[in-house]
Amino acid sequence: MTTRTEAGFTAVVTTRVDGPETQRTVADLFLKGAEGWVRHRTGFISATVHLSTDGTRVVLTADWKDEASYDEFFETDTDRAALGREMQALPGLVSGPELTRCTPYRTIVAATGE
Amino acid sequence: MTTRTEAGFTAVVTTRVDGPETQRTVADLFLKGAEGWVRHRTGFISATVHLSTDGTRVVLTADWKDEASYDEFFETDTDRAALGREMQALPGLVSGPELTRCTPYRTIVAATGE
Numbered sequence: 001m002t003t004r005t006e007a008g009f010t011a012v013v014t015t016r017v018d019g020p021e022t023q024r025t026v027a028d029l030f031l032k033g034a035e036g037w038v039r040h041r042t043g044f045i046s047a048t049v050h051l052s053t054d055g056t057r058v059v060l061t062a063d064w065k066d067e068a069s070y071d072e073f074f075e076t077d078t079d080r081a082a083l084g085r086e087m088q089a090l091p092g093l094v095s096g097p098e099l100t101r102c103t104p105y106r107t108i109v110a111a112t113g114e
Numbered sequence: 115m116t117t118r119t120e121a122g123f124t125a126v127v128t129t130r131v132d133g134p135e136t137q138r139t140v141a142d143l144f145l146k147g148a149e150g151w152v153r154h155r156t157g158f159i160s161a162t163v164h165l166s167t168d169g170t171r172v173v174l175t176a177d178w179k180d181e182a183s184y185d186e187f188f189e190t191d192t193d194r195a196a197l198g199r200e201m202q203a204l205p206g207l208v209s210g211p212e213l214t215r216c217t218p219y220r221t222i223v224a225a226t227g228e
Contacts, residue, residue, distance in 0.1 A: 010164050012126075012173050014214075027219050034222040046223045050124050050216035053181070059126050059216055061175055067167070100128075102164035102173055105141050108148040109160045 007045050007063035007104050009070055015087070015096035020055035022092030027051055027058050033083050034062075041077070043069020056094075067101065121159050121177035121218050123184055129201070129210035134169035136206030141165055141172050147197045148176075155191070157183020170208075181215065 013030075017023045027049045034047050047062035064070045074080065087093065127144075131137045141163045148161050161176035178184040188194065201207065 010162075012164065012175075031220055031222065039222055039225045044224050046221060048124075048221040049219040050126065051219050053215040053217055057214060057216075059214060100171060100173060101167040102171075103167055105163040105165050106145055107160060107162040108145065108153055110158050111153045 006065075008066040009064045010102040010104050011060070011062040011064065011070055012100040012102055013060040013062070013097045014100070015058045015060075015098070016056060016094035017058065017090075018056075018092040018094055022090055023051055023055050023058055025090060026087060026093070029083055029087050030058065030060050033080060037077070037079050038062075038073065041069070041073045044073070060097075063104070122180040123178045124216040124218050125174070125176040125178065125184055126214040126216055127174040127176070127211045128214070129172045129174075129212070130170060130208040131172065131204075132170075132206040132208055136204055137165055137169055137172055139204060140201060140207070143197055143201050144172065144174050147194060151191070151193050152176075152187065155183070155187045158187070174211075177218070 015026050017026055030047075030049050034049075038044055038047070043065035045063040045065060047060060050059040050061070051057075052059065062070075084097070087097065129140050131140055144161075144163050148163075152158055152161070157179035159177040159179060161174060164173040164175070165171075166173065176184075198211075201211065
């Protein structure tokens with residue numbers, strides 16, 4: 001089965017860090033934002049925070065209704081800006097957060113259960 | 115609401131290309147594999163192919179039950195290897211596919227409907 005996802009826009013945000021400790025700190029900062037206020041924003045659908053198994057990256061994937069909703073959030077959310085500064089100040093931050101703006105193309109689900 | 119995702123492993127695969135035409139070709143190759151045989155593999159849950167809005171990247175996120183299922187697929191699937199070679203032969207391929215092995219940490223969903 002192939003389906004189009006309901007999301008019209010996905011923000012893929014990659015942050016490189018010096019190791020597992022900073023990785024967890026960065027992940028928790030993303031969670032703090034997502035749980036605290038981002039999930040209340042118009043157009044937000046869901047987000048998953050991923051930890052790379054080698055301890056050097058955090059990959060956030062966030063689905064939004066459309067890119068305009070994301071831009072509205074990104075440009076107007078002062079809490080987000082503060083959280084971004086907090087992240088930038090971490091000594092263990094190597095690079096990022098780097099945003100890749102994406103459009104979901106197709107989602108494929110397991111054949112199990114068909 | 116915060117939930118743990120059912121996936122125990124997520125493969126984030128980034129491919130850089132020279133523009134929208136190659137981007138679509140790469141996306142369709144990933145889809146061919148996912149629809150054709152990957153979705154039948156034990157442990158596969160779902161995958162989404164994303165196109166970056168600037169036309170230069172394809173980002174595949176694939177959820178698996180666990181890393182062992184993914185490794186078993188990756189190491190034993192001859193169709194996958196053939197598709198990989200087809201992708202590498204594309205003149206418009208810039209770099210990749212680059213795999214980032216991830217563990218989902220948390221998923222946050224919209225507050226709407228609570």
